[in-house]
Amino acid sequence: MKKNILSLALALVFGATTMANPIDGEKKEVNTETSKVTWKAYKVTGSHTGTITLKSGALEFDGDKLTGGEFTVDMTTINTTDLEGDYKGKLDGHLHSDDFFSTAANPTSTLVFTKVEASGKNSYEVTGDLTIKGITEPVTFDISIYGSKATASLKVDRTKYDVKYGSTLFGAAADKAIYDEFDLVVDLEF
Template identity: 45%
Template sequence: MKTKNIISVLVIMLFTQVMFAQKVEVNTKASSIEWLGKKITGQHEGNIQIKSGYFDLADDKITAGNFLIDMTTITNSDIESKQYNKKLVGHLKSDDFFGVEKHPTAKFVVTQSTKFSDRKATITGDITIKEKTESISFEVVRSGKEYKAKIEIDRSKFDIKYGSTSFFDDLGDKAIYDIFTLDVKLVVN
């Protein structure tokens, strides 16, 4: 009888653990991040690759997660001239912007989430860029094995000052808006 009870308890514990915590790995090859930065006179866009990532899913809610973004992979997709494209990407990688030589990765850690309802959930977490961490929240839409989000980030909170009216006056048409957008598509295994 004792053996039966012990086995029952072990089965319940195993079932409960499986039911409440499922680690979901991100397929970094199938996933993407598209960035968009705007300025007074136009905009630029490109891509950044996800280095690694996972999240824990329990009771239809993301309970934890950790994502590394490879800032050395930043590209531009709207400038056709190879010379000017290379110049912009080099500037984005420089200390004026992301300083990728000193800060090759950015990080996002999930701190809380709502349950998915009608395929949507609100995620809150800490994003670290250039060793500065800020809390952000955004909506995630789930469709099968894809999770999509549009995330707005205020670069001035990460000490990215170049062309920012938050730090400099009289920039005129040289001003670059502080908010940049990331369109994130995570595909899970």
């Protein structure tokens, strides 16, 4: 009888605690106007930088712990920021072409978090599914969260997404080579 009363008391205490602190999580929408996605690509003779606009995005939290996220990028906004005039126009046009991101046929890219593990007080290692040109591949990167801001940087192997122009793996001359990996740096506000 004492065991039953103790069990009932524990069930009531823990049951009430669970009801007072549900673990449903909270989805926080990203402010696409103030958030920023920049890219940097490298070639034998230098590099280029640019931006891409977030179309939508959200981070998911359980209390103050990151548990998930999903983002859509408007690929039609990809552009260079380190060039001006005709050079900028030519490179921007080339990035939109089938040699690179085929933005007319593939106007968006997505990233969906599949696994989030805490790696420090405000930092996490994230694995996600990145889709570019309709091709989905896993990526792993670190993200840091401070209040209502988050920062992440990741390397992307463009050849996995059928972006092979200028790759030495696919016949480009060494002196004209564009490296296969490019960097994305993401600054989010939510």
